Amino acid sequence: MRVRRFELRVIAIALALAWTVAAGLVLLAYRPGGPLDVLVGVTMLAPIAIAVAGVLWPPVARGAGAFPLMISLGFGSLLMLLPSIGGMLNQLLALGSQTLLPSAEAAYPWSLALLGTSLLTGFGIARRVHGSDALRRHRMLLGISISLVLTTAAGALFAGVTVANELALAESARPPASSRYGPTDATGMPPECDGPLAAGPAARVTIHLDAEVDLRSIGTIELSGVRSGADFRWLAYVATVRQLGSYGAARIGQRAWERTPTRGWTAAPIDTVATESVDLRALEAALVPGYRTTAEDRGIEVIEGARARRCRVAVDGATFRAAFPEVRWLVGDADLGRWRGQLDYWVFLDGQLGLVAGSVNGDAIGLEPGAVQATVSVRLTATERDRGAVIYPPAP
Secondary structure (H helix, E strand, O other), X not given: OHHHHHHHHHHHHHHHHHHHHHHHHHHHHOOOOOOOHHHHHHHOHHHHHHHHHHHHOOOOOOOOOHHHHXXXXXXXXXXXXXXXXXXXXXXHHHHOOEEEEOOHHHHHHHHHHHXXXXXXXXXXXXXXXXXXXOOHHHHHHHHHHHHHHHHHHHHHHHHHHHHHHHHHHHHHOOOOOOOOOOOOOOOOOXXXXXXXXXXXXXXXXXXXXXXXXXXXXXXXXXXXXXXXXXXXXXXXXXXXXXXXXXXXXXXXXXEEEEEEOOOEXXXXXXXXXXXXXXXXXXXXXXXXXXXXXXOEEEEEEEEOOEEEEEEEEEEEHHHHHHHOXXXXXXXXXXXXXXXXXXXXXXXXXXXXXXXXXXXXXXXXXOOOOOOOEEEEEEEEEEEOOXXXXXXXXXXX
16 A cells, blocks of 8 residues: 555656646746736646645555556646646747637646546545545545536636736737737637638748757758748758758749859749748648648637637648758758658638748658657748738849
């Protein structure tokens, strides 16, 4: 029994630490500007208290099947909680966006993790109240009742304070008159994830790509340019273990140009830049209706004053390479067919694509000798889509 109690306490400690990290992220980084910003983070202390109670009173079970069930419940809660924390960290540090109306798909992992934590604590409290010799049915019913009360109380506390903070923020703040990302109507609802999605008639585009091999950076790519219809011109600064220098591509009608660090701008066949249209290419390769049919709705967000719906699709390495051909400067000809990852895309009120962010991960075969795992991350922006743009031919 002592060994079982120790193992369950270790799991409860892990849950308490995970909830502490989540609370710290909300408490320190959640600052949309409402009057209850700090209080929102304080409400995240409730799950920590629930997990700590599980440490004090672990749900020790005698039966051959009950103990593995408690272990599975704890590990299942961690498996729900840890990826959610990673997604929150990515959003706060990399994406810089504020979730105003989380979807059920975004909230359910947190809810299940909270319910699992509460069940562990509830069964532990029930065992302490009834004693180890009480009927298992009585302990189980009491434990479930306690867990439901704890889950409901903690969830309602956080949701209530968060919604109150958002309502107070909406009442006190005026939306900006304009945003480079799109319309700023505070009452509008962006289209659904699987609804119509288009690229703007014009856009100022940027791409940031970076890659890691076994947690070591192997380079970055910074691309910026402008697109008008099918015409475009961009310049990319590449600093990787494979390439170093400025690359570029341009198209005006049926004329095309390329730039390399050694040759500068030179005329090129139109086919050589057919896949270099940045946001158009990402839309055509990775965000076609067939892919977006199963997209996950992550909720409504505000990006620099513009409302958008955040959606997520799963992609493989081949699709990622097709959507962002600039990745060739990071991974060369390495086979990405077995790589897997995801892309988040934001649909704004005008039904246009304004932001894409995500990553793919897989084996590092062909990248570095002896390397095991590699990850490539991307962030694409398409802004000022409602403004006309003029593409000038590059000077030779």
